[in-house]
Amino acid sequence: MRTVSEDVAVRLYHLSDEGAAVTLLYGTLAEAVAAAGLQPEEIQGGLFLQTSNDVIAYLDYLEG
Numbered sequence: 001m002r003t004v005s006e007d008v009a010v011r012l013y014h015l016s017d018e019g020a021a022v023t024l025l026y027g028t029l030a031e032a033v034a035a036a037g038l039q040p041e042e043i044q045g046g047l048f049l050q051t052s053n054d055v056i057a058y059l060d061y062l063e064g
Helices: 028-035 058-063
Strands: 009-013 022-028 049-051 055-056
Touching: 009 028, 022 028, 028 049, 028 058, 049 058, 055 058
Parallel strands: none
Antiparallel strands: 009 022, 009 049, 049 055
16 A cells, blocks of 8 residues: 555445445544454455555555
8 A cells, every 4th residue: 555644535445245345434544444443353354445546455454
């Protein structure tokens, strides 16, 4: 992920096995990471963080 500032605007969304994207939050990266961490583990595997120029899986973001 190119963006590293916790204040950058992001979209946190869940991508279902069927391919449907459900937005959980529009907010800062810090808010999105906090919200994602509260989700059940089975949901976390389908979470993505989207900025204006990048998308990364939540679990990949945590791994650095």
